Amino acid sequence: MEPGRLQYSWISSAESTKFVDVVKQVTAAIKELGPNQTFLKTKAKVA
Amino acid sequence: MLSYIDKIKEISSRLLKDGTVDMIIGFRRGTMPMMNEPHFAKTAEDVDQLVWDSNCGLNLANYLTNRTEKIGIIAKGCDSRNIVTHIIENKIKREQLTVIGVPCKGMIDKRKINAMFDGEITQVTENGGTIVVTGEGFKKKLEKDAVLQQNCRLCIHRNPVIYDELVAEQVEEQQDIDRYEDIRKIEALSPKEKESYFDELFSACIRCYACRNACPLCYCPTCFVDESRPQWVGKSQDLSDVKTFHFLRAYHCAGRCTDCGSCERVCPVGINMRILTRKLEKDSFELFGWEAGLSLDVRPPLDTYKPDDPDDFIK
Numbered sequence: 001m002e003p004g005r006l007q008y009s010w011i012s013s014a015e016s017t018k019f020v021d022v023v024k025q026v027t028a029a030i031k032e033l034g035p036n037q038t039f040l041k042t043k044a045k046v047a
Numbered sequence: 048m049l050s051y052i053d054k055i056k057e058i059s060s061r062l063l064k065d066g067t068v069d070m071i072i073g074f075r076r077g078t079m080p081m082m083n084e085p086h087f088a089k090t091a092e093d094v095d096q097l098v099w100d101s102n103c104g105l106n107l108a109n110y111l112t113n114r115t116e117k118i119g120i121i122a123k124g125c126d127s128r129n130i131v132t133h134i135i136e137n138k139i140k141r142e143q144l145t146v147i148g149v150p151c152k153g154m155i156d157k158r159k160i161n162a163m164f165d166g167e168i169t170q171v172t173e174n175g176g177t178i179v180v181t182g183e184g185f186k187k188k189l190e191k192d193a194v195l196q197q198n199c200r201l202c203i204h205r206n207p208v209i210y211d212e213l214v215a216e217q218v219e220e221q222q223d224i225d226r227y228e229d230i231r232k233i234e235a236l237s238p239k240e241k242e243s244y245f246d247e248l249f250s251a252c253i254r255c256y257a258c259r260n261a262c263p264l265c266y267c268p269t270c271f272v273d274e275s276r277p278q279w280v281g282k283s284q285d286l287s288d289v290k291t292f293h294f295l296r297a298y299h300c301a302g303r304c305t306d307c308g309s310c311e312r313v314c315p316v317g318i319n320m321r322i323l324t325r326k327l328e329k330d331s332f333e334l335f336g337w338e339a340g341l342s343l344d345v346r347p348p349l350d351t352y353k354p355d356d357p358d359d360f361i362k
Contacts, residue, residue: 002238008361022362038242039287 128340
């Protein structure tokens with residue numbers, strides 16, 4: 001997995017603004033990485 | 048190490064005779080060369096079948112889980128560390144056990160030896176540091192040190208950690224061993240390169256779960272791969288499923304694995320899945336200063352909280 005695709009944060013229930021900031025930051029970072037290309041299942045080959 | 052067997056038999060008969068234990072868990076000769084199998088000795092005749100040589104690589108702690116009898120168990124360094132882990136995880140009680148400690152000089156790599164010869168090997172004997180391999184039309188002497196299992200070559204805990212009886216003088220521990228040279232090389236790869244490395248590593252896996260079955264840590268009543276409601280992992284041979292199995296199993300062994308090498312030893316296709324468990328062993332040591340199974344008195348890092356636990360990954 002690329003660095004940055006998995007992120008951890010500690011946000012208290014009182015920290016609504018931090019929550020918003022983190023969500024914005026994470027979604028932006030993930031959009032930049034694009035769709036995940038690893039751990040994808042290939043379609044079964046059938047005759 | 049051959050000389051150990053007389054002492055092992057003597058201790059075993061004594062413990063069985065005076066009722067200290069109900070059975071001895073050890074090894075007997077397997078049906079093929081270099082394939083000793085676990086042996087549960089309950090009578091004097093059973094004790095006669097016990098063997099000890101450089102083919103006792105399986106981890107006998109695997110057979111202790113939830114046992115209720117009084118058990119004498121023959122333990123190398125790694126077995127003893129897994130016995131400690133079993134006790135810490137409440138899978139067996141210390142009072143039930145009489146640990147017969149065996150200072151170990153390493154086990155030989157049957158896969159390596161098999162690969163050296165074209166024909167079938169019919170007999171493998173040893174004398175001190177020399178291994179004699181006999182087969183159809185060949186007979187060759189090998190240095191034991193050159194054909195050790197990788198985990199034994201890298202071993203830094205050859206002597207049993209806990210024991211009630213010791214069959215011989217402790218052996219000298221190996222010094223200045225760089226346990227993680229290969230792991231550092233993989234760590235340095237890019238995510239893309241890592242992916243193809245692991246694809247290659249696990250491409251031969253047939254999902255037989257022998258590695259899990261031989262592992263003393265894998266004692267869950269229902270393994271996550273067998274669970275069907277919900278089904279956590281696909282059952283297919285697709286590499287994404289295969290890798291999910293191996294990665295998750297390794298994580299379940301984090302901070303518990305002693306690198307006994309049983310998983311790799313029993314793999315029918317020779318996958319070195321220890322690459323994963325050793326990475327986690329390295330992390331446990333670097334992050335928590337932890338080596339599994341060395342003490343009955345310290346809780347493992349993953350079931351305790353300390354204020355100074357590393358948390359750099361949390362933003």
